[in-house]
Amino acid sequence: MSTEPWPGGYARLHLAEVDSTQAEAARRLAELPGPTWITTDRQTAGKGRRGRAWTSPPGNFAATLLLRPAEPPALVALRSFVAALALFDAFVAATGRAEPFALKWPNDVLLNGGKVAGILLESLGRGQGIGHLAIGIGVNLVAAPPREAVEAQALPPVSLLSETGARVTPEEFLLLLAPAYARYEAQLTTYGFAPIREAWLARAARLGEVITARTASEEITGTFETVDAGGNLVLSTAKSRRAIAAAEVFF
Secondary structure, eight states: OOOOOOOTTOEEEEEEEESOHHHHHHHTGGGOOSOEEEEEEEESSOBOGGGOBOOOOTTSEEEEEEEOOOSOHHHHTTHHHHHHHHHHHHHHHHHSOOTTEEEETTTEEEETTEEEEEEEEEEEEETTEEEEEEEEEEEOSSOOOOGGGSOTTSOOBOOHHHHHOOOOOHHHHHHHHHHHHHHHHHHHHHHOHHHHHHHHHTTBTTTTSEEEEEOSSOEEEEEEEEEOTTSOEEEEOSSOEEEESSOEEEO
């Protein structure tokens, strides 16, 4: 497992224990002016999307990348795809294999069909813009929550160790992830979302298959056609073609 040099312009802050790296990012806004990776050995109150708890036993990866993006909010939100691609590349670098991994819209990475990593984006506002963006990343490196800890329809949690036999420490994983993220971030800021979208679709789970998207108000089942230029999930249903901005996806 070879690692690349640490990316220029990105700082690192490591804590032995913290409630959550997302909460720590919010507390340290004033003292972290540039892009900073915040990591911890132990996270006591990690959180996932929609306020769910995210368990992070010792040996798993828990981190937040704090950024100060300059783009409009719609483009800032597309960094979930940047983070997903970086995770994919880090997993390939750690295992030497690409075929077991896939990206699930909007914010998950799959390994052999189970969830091995999740991404949480939180904007810390400033007027009409976004002053800071906190990208929380949790990876099941050595252990996964029990199946009963997730929704009945959700994909089963899996760990990198149990599925591939690859034993990777959180520090080693950060040294794979940070350079990969920096590469895709540079692509986004230089060329826009188009190359990120193309790369993400090449790694997408269940593209061309029937899936279900559950929004706050309805459940939509259709063929996963694409992700559009705004990052929306596009489903082809019996009645119409639907672009969905936010939803939980079930296979």
